[in-house]
Amino acid sequence: MTNSALALSASGGGTLRQHPLFVRYAPIATIVLALIVIWYIAAVLMNLSLVRDGFEREETPYTVSELIEGTMSAERPLLPAPHQVISAFVDSVFGYAPTAPRSLVYHSAVTLSATLLGFLLGALLGIGLALMIVHSRVLEKSLLPWIICSQMVPILALAPIFVVVLGAIGLQGLLPKSIISAYLCFFPITIGMVKGFTAPDPMQLDLMRTWSATPRQVLSKLRWPSAVPFLFASLKVAITISLIGAIVAELPTGAEAGIGARLLAGSYYGQTIQIWAALLAAAVLASGLIGLVDLTERGVARQMGTRS
Amino acid sequence: MGFILAAAAMLLALVLPLSGEIVPGLQARPSLLVLTLAAALLFAVAGWAGGMWATSLGAAGVLCAAATTLALLRDTNINGSASVGFWTIVLAAWLGAILCVVALASMRPRHDTSRRTLNLAIPLLFGAVVFYLWEVLVRGFGVPSVILPAPSAAAVRFASSLPTLGEDFVQTFIRGVLIGYAIGCGAGLLVAIVAQRYAFLGRGLLPLGNFFSALPLVGVAPIMVMWFGFDWPSKAAVVALVTFFPMLVNTLAGLSAAGHMERDLMRSYGADHRQTLTKLYLPAALPFIFNALKINATLALIGAIVAEFFGTPTQGIGFRISTEAGRMAIDMVWAEIALAAIAGMAFYGLVALAERATTFWHPSYRT
Numbered sequence: 001m002t003n004s005a006l007a008l009s010a011s012g013g014g015t016l017r018q019h020p021l022f023v024r025y026a027p028i029a030t031i032v033l034a035l036i037v038i039w040y041i042a043a044v045l046m047n048l049s050l051v052r053d054g055f056e057r058e059e060t061p062y063t064v065s066e067l068i069e070g071t072m073s074a075e076r077p078l079l080p081a082p083h084q085v086i087s088a089f090v091d092s093v094f095g096y097a098p099t100a101p102r103s104l105v106y107h108s109a110v111t112l113s114a115t116l117l118g119f120l121l122g123a124l125l126g127i128g129l130a131l132m133i134v135h136s137r138v139l140e141k142s143l144l145p146w147i148i149c150s151q152m153v154p155i156l157a158l159a160p161i162f163v164v165v166l167g168a169i170g171l172q173g174l175l176p177k178s179i180i181s182a183y184l185c186f187f188p189i190t191i192g193m194v195k196g197f198t199a200p201d202p203m204q205l206d207l208m209r210t211w212s213a214t215p216r217q218v219l220s221k222l223r224w225p226s227a228v229p230f231l232f233a234s235l236k237v238a239i240t241i242s243l244i245g246a247i248v249a250e251l252p253t254g255a256e257a258g259i260g261a262r263l264l265a266g267s268y269y270g271q272t273i274q275i276w277a278a279l280l281a282a283a284v285l286a287s288g289l290i291g292l293v294d295l296t297e298r299g300v301a302r303q304m305g306t307r308s
Numbered sequence: 309m310g311f312i313l314a315a316a317a318m319l320l321a322l323v324l325p326l327s328g329e330i331v332p333g334l335q336a337r338p339s340l341l342v343l344t345l346a347a348a349l350l351f352a353v354a355g356w357a358g359g360m361w362a363t364s365l366g367a368a369g370v371l372c373a374a375a376t377t378l379a380l381l382r383d384t385n386i387n388g389s390a391s392v393g394f395w396t397i398v399l400a401a402w403l404g405a406i407l408c409v410v411a412l413a414s415m416r417p418r419h420d421t422s423r424r425t426l427n428l429a430i431p432l433l434f435g436a437v438v439f440y441l442w443e444v445l446v447r448g449f450g451v452p453s454v455i456l457p458a459p460s461a462a463a464v465r466f467a468s469s470l471p472t473l474g475e476d477f478v479q480t481f482i483r484g485v486l487i488g489y490a491i492g493c494g495a496g497l498l499v500a501i502v503a504q505r506y507a508f509l510g511r512g513l514l515p516l517g518n519f520f521s522a523l524p525l526v527g528v529a530p531i532m533v534m535w536f537g538f539d540w541p542s543k544a545a546v547v548a549l550v551t552f553f554p555m556l557v558n559t560l561a562g563l564s565a566a567g568h569m570e571r572d573l574m575r576s577y578g579a580d581h582r583q584t585l586t587k588l589y590l591p592a593a594l595p596f597i598f599n600a601l602k603i604n605a606t607l608a609l610i611g612a613i614v615a616e617f618f619g620t621p622t623q624g625i626g627f628r629i630s631t632e633a634g635r636m637a638i639d640m641v642w643a644e645i646a647l648a649a650i651a652g653m654a655f656y657g658l659v660a661l662a663e664r665a666t667t668f669w670h671p672s673y674r675t
Contacts, residue, residue, distance in 0.1 A: 027512030267530030
């Protein structure tokens with residue numbers, strides 16, 4: 001085993017290199033930098049023929065530096081350079097009013113609302129199912145295998161049908177998307193909560209019995225607190241899945257607003273930069289949502305008196 | 309007690325009207341009358357007998373009652389406008405089935421094989437009940453097939469369009485999913501092994517991998533379609549990208565699962581890195597790797613189907629689903645979903661079997 005951190009500190013010898021922040025973030029920063037460099041090189045290589053064709057069509061003489069500059073600023077590049085994506089992202093976030101249909105804030109808000117509603121429904125469904133499964137042996141034996149099976153089915157394939165069916169009943173807009181999100185994200189919550197509710201060991205359950213606690217008291221005083229760490233672990237998984245569900249649900253439905261609609265429109269009109277900007281918005285949303293769950297987890301942990 | 313109720317419901321159905329329209333009652337259909345009376349008798353005896361006998365007699369009664377309702381639905385005057393009498397039989401069948409499931413679930417057989425059969429039989433029975441209710445409710449109430457087709461209609465469609473389904477399966481699953489899955493998982497595994505060798509790289513890749521595997525990566529589908537064209541390479545590319553990060557993260561976690569004692573032992577044997585890797589790190593990481601393979605099995609299928617929404621040649625599961633949904637041929641859509649579900653479960657099952665075969669030593673399998 002080579003330990004490169006050790007090697008680094010030996011060669012550099014500075015105290016800065018042993019600083020915990022440095023040890024933690026230097027590798028990440030290095031790899032991110034390397035990725036960006038690779039991205040730039042790839043952008044040049046992939047857009048090269050495109051730009052060269054452009055110059056040759058106009059029969060203008062060109063130099064190598066002009067060529068490379070062209071690959072960095074093409075209007076519909078195969079792979080936009082990072083700064084193009086960032087500027088398009090910043091432009092469409094801050095450049096328009098939040099309610100304008102060209103604003104990414106607007107599209108993100110549409111997707112976010114479907115995500116959150118779906119997440120809420122999925123969390124309620126997941127916890128409810130877990131409660132039922134924990135308290136009924138019949139359901140554990142008969143329902144749990146089907147819940148597990150349901151996850152091997154590519155549920156996103158159901159998305160178009162859901163939208164068609166719900167549209168036929170008269171439901172449109174937010175709810176079909178949220179239902180798809182909820183369907184996708186209830187599973188990790190159910191599995192995690194079943195694990196959490198059964199986490200107390202038999203000694204503790206026996207203790208509750210010696211106190212002649214009712215099932216409800218066992219639930220609120222013992223099972224529920226012991227399930228909280230499992231709850232947050234599964235919520236973190238569920239909220240990203242919920243976002244994916246909301247985005248994908250916008251694809252086949254011909255939605256006019258939302259990150260998924262933005263992706264679809266971009267792919268129809270060959271607006272690569274727009275696709276990348278929408279992807280960036282999705283990434284920002286995803287990390288924001290996970291951060292939010294993380295914060296809540298810390299707050300709840302402090303409330304419950306856990307030392308972290 | 310419940311079985312007695314079911315028997316009473318069966319007898320009640322003899323006098324209640326079967327349909328909103330005027331149709332001959334059960335008395336006028338001799339074979340169905342026999343079936344109904346048999347079901348009522350079986351339920352009654354089951355309620356009286358109790359124990360193991362009750363369950364098997366009750367199950368037989370449920371079969372009779374279910375057969376009666378399905379036979380009644382062939383009458384066009386009942387199909388779509390069923391009324392109280394019909395629903396009483398359905399209720400009786402449902403009640404009997406629930407009682408059977410409950411009785412089976414409370415059994416605690418001593419033998420290992422019978423416990424395994426029971427663990428398989430209960431969910432199967434439960435699923436059969438759900439499918440039966442779906443079929444009967446859809447046909448009894450006459451739900452338009454645009455909204456929800458009966459499972460039998462989807463099954464008929466499945467059987468009648470096998471060639472199309474076969475083509476879609478080859479296009480989406482064999483070409484898109486399997487190739488992308490192999491590339492993505494293989495690349496994830498290799499990068500993880502390299503990252504484990506160089507700790508600096510590992511410390512950088514792990515948080516990034518975690519971050520990327522939380523992103524909605526299926527969104528890159530339109531870009532991949534642009535780069536690799538409409539045919540399967542773009543689907544394989546999406547699948548490879550989607551499966552890469554879970555594999556990377558899990559393998560990295562697994563490679564550090566080997567304990568200090570074992571590492572020291574390998575060192576005291578004078579094993580070089582390659583030997584340590586193949587003899588210690590990789591076997592210790594196998595449960596983690598299989599975990600990733602299982603997660604990826606579902607992710608891969610989803611990725612391929614979603615990528616097809618952005619443009620395909622005129623075949624593939626995702627393509628067929630979106631076009632048939634547009635044409636309101638919902639039974640075909642359900643047939644495709646059944647295909648995708650069977651493929652997904654078989655894929656997952658194969659991975660799980662391979663896991664059983666290779667990680668039999670892991671504590672979770674040694675009960």
